[in-house]
Amino acid sequence: MKFYQMTRAVLCCAAALVFAGGCAPKNEPVARGASGPDAQAANPNEKRYPLTGVILAVDREHRTLRVKHDEIPGFMPAMTMEFSVSVGDAANAKVGQRIRAELVTSEGGDFRLEKIWPDDEASRATMDAASRALAQDTAIRGRAAYREVGELAPAFALLDQDGRVVEAARFRGRQVMLNFIFTRCPVATMCPLAVAKFQQTQRLAAEVGVADLELVSISLDPAYDTPGVLKEYAIQRAIDTGNYSFLTGPDAAIKSLLAQFGVLTKLEGELLNHTLATLLIDENGRIIWRADGSQWEPREFVEKMRKPDEAATATRGMAGRRQSAQGGGV
Numbered sequence: 001m002k003f004y005q006m007t008r009a010v011l012c013c014a015a016a017l018v019f020a021g022g023c024a025p026k027n028e029p030v031a032r033g034a035s036g037p038d039a040q041a042a043n044p045n046e047k048r049y050p051l052t053g054v055i056l057a058v059d060r061e062h063r064t065l066r067v068k069h070d071e072i073p074g075f076m077p078a079m080t081m082e083f084s085v086s087v088g089d090a091a092n093a094k095v096g097q098r099i100r101a102e103l104v105t106s107e108g109g110d111f112r113l114e115k116i117w118p119d120d121e122a123s124r125a126t127m128d129a130a131s132r133a134l135a136q137d138t139a140i141r142g143r144a145a146y147r148e149v150g151e152l153a154p155a156f157a158l159l160d161q162d163g164r165v166v167e168a169a170r171f172r173g174r175q176v177m178l179n180f181i182f183t184r185c186p187v188a189t190m191c192p193l194a195v196a197k198f199q200q201t202q203r204l205a206a207e208v209g210v211a212d213l214e215l216v217s218i219s220l221d222p223a224y225d226t227p228g229v230l231k232e233y234a235i236q237r238a239i240d241t242g243n244y245s246f247l248t249g250p251d252a253a254i255k256s257l258l259a260q261f262g263v264l265t266k267l268e269g270e271l272l273n274h275t276l277a278t279l280l281i282d283e284n285g286r287i288i289w290r291a292d293g294s295q296w297e298p299r300e301f302v303e304k305m306r307k308p309d310e311a312a313t314a315t316r317g318m319a320g321r322r323q324s325a326q327g328g329g330v
């Protein structure tokens, strides 16, 4: 397979990464469920229109939103309507929130919204600025865009599974475990396994008393993985999102992050092939460990995390040194 050979060649000289295999069986079309976007796009009775508007009411039980939408050129004038949405989008919807989405109409007269993104001025400005800075930084770093262990992790501003803007700075003072996944990944040993291992790590870390851990999975398929899609993914897997966030955002930002974190993706027809990397970032934002491929163990990461007793020892040690330094000075 060409991509495999190419990645091996690139990786051999760039870094000792291990290509973990494609995200779909070779030479076989990806089976998409009836709810997959391609199945929807292929449905001749459905039409799609870009829509912007403001949420006026949320009915979580019936999964509907009342939205005051702007004019949809060539289809309908501005008006207030009710739309059905997914479980994740219903859970995330907030009254007064401005959104952009795709309006899907079917022959039965059903109006549904998909690909819902928060579209308020403030979040957009924060994410666009961060995305531009990140793209510029990646371009300037050029071939050195890939950040080695020991370097600082790049800054970013993305949206989490609740549709909230999350900036990298929020994780300062916390230990962060980070990877890239996508919700439609059809290969059990790739993204689904990576997420399951993050959950195991989350439990194991809590058991040994690591209280400042944040787990972060960034989508490498932002065209499909909206906050609502990530929300549903987390709900379906009963993920404790107290300290495990799923992030998505502007395509340009994701591309830069993939380059800087050394993860390769390639769309081959319907298949999104990608490598896997798992990173541990310390309280100061420095990358202290990475594992390439899918063979890492939760235990090896938890061993590398700073434990509360170590933190106390380090503080005591520092205090001790300070005292003796002061003593020496007097």
Ligand SMILES: [Cu+2]
Pocket (backbone or CB within 6 Å): 023, 181, 182, 185, 186, 187, 190, 191, 192, 274
């Ligand atoms: Cu995958």
